[in-house]
Amino acid sequence: MKQGLITDRQKEVLRYRKQGLTQQQIADLIHTSKANICTIEKAALENIRKAKDTLEFLYTLDATHIYTIRGGTDVLDAVSNIFAEAEKVHIKVRYDTISLVNRMRESVPERIRGRFVREKIDVYITDEGELYFG
Amino acid sequence: MKQGLITDRQKEVLRYRKQGLTQQQIADLIHTSKANICTIEKAALENIRKAKDTLEFLYTLDATHIYTIRGGTDVLDAVSNIFAEAEKVHIKVRYDTISLVNRMRESVPERIRGRFVREKIDVYITDEGELYFG
C-alpha cells in the first residue's frame, strides 16, 4: 500500500540489469527462467511508463482550455490552429512553430505520421501558455 | 493498457473537484453516493503518490553507494554520517547540513519525529553527489 508501482521482484531485476547482467544470468541468480526475467523486466518498464503518464495527466488538470486536433490534419495547420485558439482567449503560447511541432512529435509520436495527424489529439492549454497533449 | 494509473472515473472526479465542486455535488452529478466520491478521490491521490514514488525510485537506480541510517539516530548525526560516508568514496554531496535536513524531512516525513529518526532510512548516493531517501 505504501509502495510505488515497482514490485520488489521488478526492482531486483532492474538493479541487476543496471549492473549489466544478462537475463539468463539473473534467471540463474534468482532461480527462475529467462523468459520470466524478460516478463518481469517488461512489466517494470511498463509501470515506469504509466507513472510518467500519470504525472503528465496532472498538468492537463491545470488546463483552462482544451482544443482538439482532428485526425488527418496537416501538422503545420494544427499548430496554426493551436496558436489561433490560444489567441482567442488571450493566451500567449510559450512555443514557436518549430518547437511546438517538436513537442508534439515527442509527446504523442504514435499519433503523427509524416506531415499528418493520424488520430485526434487533445491539446490542453494553461493560462501560462503551457501545452500538454493527450 | 496504454493508459496511466488514473482511471476515467478518477479523472472525472478530479476535474470536478478542480472546478470547486463538493463531493456531494459530484455524487449527484454522476449518480452515486458522496462516500463513493470520497473513496474514488482518495484512490486517485494515492495513485498520484505512487507515480511520484515510482519515478523517485528510478533515481535510486543511479546510486552507486547506499548508506543506511538506523532508527533512533539524531538527525544531525545522521547528516554528519552521510557526509562522512560520501567523503570516504570521494563524493561531494550537493547539499549543506541545513538543506540536507530539510530534504530529508520533506522526502520521508513519516520517518522523522522531532530531532530523531524513528525508522531506518536508506540513503542513495550518486556519483554526482545527489541524494535520495527510501
Next chain:
DNA sequence: TGAAATTTAAACACTTTTCTTTAACATGCG
C-alpha cells in the same frame, strides 16, 4: 451547537496485475 462536508470501515463482485512454467520464435555472432 448544528448542519454540511469529508473521511473511514466493512463487505462484495469484478477486473487487472503479477509471477510463474513451458514451449516456440527471432536475431546476431564467431
Next chain:
DNA sequence: CGCATGTTAAAGAAAAGTGTTTAAATTTCA
C-alpha cells in the same frame, strides 16, 4: 551452423486494485 540473448504466447494461481453500497465517525465552520 550452433550458441547466447532476448521476445512472445498461452495458461494458471495468487494477489492486488476498482467501483459500489451502507452505515458510522470526524472535521469544518457559520
